[in-house]
Amino acid sequence: MAKSVNFSTVDTNVDLSPPLGGVLKRGFDVVGAACGLILLSPLFLLVAALVKLSDGGTVFYGHPRIGRGGRSFRCLKFRTMRQDGDLVLAAYLCDNPQARAEWETTCKLKHDPRVTRVGAVLRKLSLDELPQILNILAGDMSIVGPRPVVQEELERYGNAAVFYLKSRPGLTGLWQVSGRNDVSYATRVAFDRHYVETWSLAQDIRIIAKTVPAVCLSRGSY
Template identity: 65%
Template sequence: MTAGHPEVRCRTDNGWKRGFDIVAALSALVILSPLLLLIAAIVKLTDGGSVFYGHSRVGRRGGMFRCWKFRTMVENGDEVLQAHLQSDPAAALEWEATRKLQSDPRVTRIGAVLRKLSLDELPQLFNILVGDMSVVGPRPVTTDELRYYGVHLGCYLRARPGLTGLWQISGRNDVSYDERVSFDRRYVENWTFVGDVAIIVRTVPAVCLSRGSY
């Protein structure tokens, strides 16, 4: 647990939720294996380079883990981003406020399609299987985003980040960062198994309609 943030009892920390995660992730990997192989082949053939991209994210109790996605950006994405932010003050302000860019110069053509449909996040099923993530949970964040959570950080760190969550079905990139924090807090403090199922069901139309994605 991060220093200065006391241990907070949260309802998401239970064996039933973890058991569901394992069964759901295994089932999804088996059912979706042809799609995963197809996406991997398309990424490799159209863009070259690595198929997967792992980014450091903050996990339960503040531990760091490698969050896996299909690669949707150019290989030198960090350098491209910094150059873009330095040359475009409006983009720099957008990045500071939301940690997202509507027009991101790093994203490849096939990557834009994968992101629009959230297909780039399917490799996170492996993160769920090994216990880094949950099917439903708070949005996985980077260390420099923790400052936005303020007094709610302690509770946030008690939960595994989710492949989907309240943030996914409530507008995703269309909501402010304060609203994202509020969604995460509400989810962790009011968790129920029925609530998880409802979020999973609502994720399907949210993804299909590409609400709030870019």
């Protein structure tokens, strides 16, 4: 397991100018995200309507995540959980030791009691992540990169945290197309480090091409 990082001693302003890929990667992100938003707008509106009609709650959910250089941003998703999700999770983990162990190991649950019926389908197809196109246009994320993490997760990166902080988090990435939740967290960290160390636009395009079949087959998604 990766050693925890003392963030008081880590330079969180690493390589802020220029970011990974520079102008080339950013230009690719802006053009790709703008085209994606236009092409997927009917699907975007349909999913928004389904979420709203499912329980009358909010459509979007913004969760604080760590971005490039350690900056926090609100990572957007279509809401897939109940409005009282925090209370439901706390009670579930209290009553289920195995689930608590799973949560402490991966920060995820294969059978999450907070997820709504509509939300389960959206997660299976990764449609809940569509609003992150707006994060890309805002400059918080990239089309391809390490998946955004919370600060507690970044501590698991150990010395590899500096590689995560060099890149904008991605809508998709090497981990997304290589098994996702079916691989260990240490393997996920290794994927992120490898991606940053070997970045090229050609690699980004290959990952995007692999994302479609990975999503259709729902590999490692829950």
